[in-house]
């Protein structure tokens with residue numbers, strides 16, 4: 011095969027594999043069998059080995075990157091990763107609504123409610139549509155560069171559907187089924203079990219060897235834009251829709267409401283049924299949707315005044331002792 015033919019075939023394979031990665035890992039709706047997918051990947055690996063000059067960093071073969079790192083570099087977030095104030099019950103959500111209504115001068119607030127995934131907060135930077143760097147939240151200003159590990163998460167695109175430069179925020183997590191499978195294997199080996207999926211996700215992303223992160227079936231939901239060039243976005247929901255169009259995995263359970271009583275109904279609903287989700291959540295996040303309203307409301311020292319985290323009541327750790335239920 012000559013160079014030109016190889017170049018065209020490699021470009022075709024990268025495109026088609028990216029599309030199938032999107033269907034499988036982002037939409038959870040595979041369009042081809044695992045065997046057909048493996049065949050495409052194997053052909054691309056062979057062609058890139060035969061024509062090394064044609065291998066590019068955004069190739070799907072580059073997800074399980076290089077050698078283990080000696081340490082993680084520090085990364086300064088251009089836009090800080092802020093924390094959330096907490097609300098613990100319906101009345102505190104009503105207080106939040108009253109403060110919001112006092113702080114805006116025009117219109118009524120519209121709220122977007124999202125699941126608060128129990129994972130590790132991350133920030134990922136793209137330049138001209140290509141994944142260039144990923145980092146942990148750290149202290150909100152300085153995080154750790156975990157690019158190699160984040161590239162192993164297949165629901166995180168290496169190349170966006172539009173060549174935009176932006177920084178996104180999200181939560182990396184381990185699905186409950188992967189957590190249970192991992193602990194079953196550790197139990198068989200007589201190794202100590204992990205306490206919860208969040209610890210495994212955090213521990214995996216802090217491994218210096220990306221091959222370990224690649225084995226952990228980690229996943230990600232993107233929940234916000236840190237910064238974006240060349241695109242005007244006016245609301246949080248519009249931002250999420252744009253992120254979805256770019257190929258990011260957005261949590262499908264987000265809803266918008268105009269009345270705080272509907273927000274309360276929604277978050278109380280999830281308090282009951284969160285066990286049905288394939289991943290752990292530790293609360294809900296309620297955000298004022300309009301960026302104009304967010305601008306008016308501003309921030310406290312470390313949190314936006316236009317968002318709050320509704321924390322679920324601590325689950326009663328109920329253990330069965332000789333058949334009787336005791337709450338601990």
Ligand SMILES: CC(C)(CNC(=O)c1ccc(Oc2ccccc2)cc1)c1ccc2c(N)nc(N)nc2n1
Nearest residue numbers: 089090091092093094124125126127233234295317
């Ligand atoms: C709302 C925000 C705190 C993100 N937003 C920011 O971090 C943020 C940061 C600078 C901003 O503006 C500034 C720009 C420059 C300087 C200072 C602030 C605005 C928002 C947040 C935090 C955690 C979340 C979580 N676990 N789950 C979901 N679903 N959403 C979440 N949302």
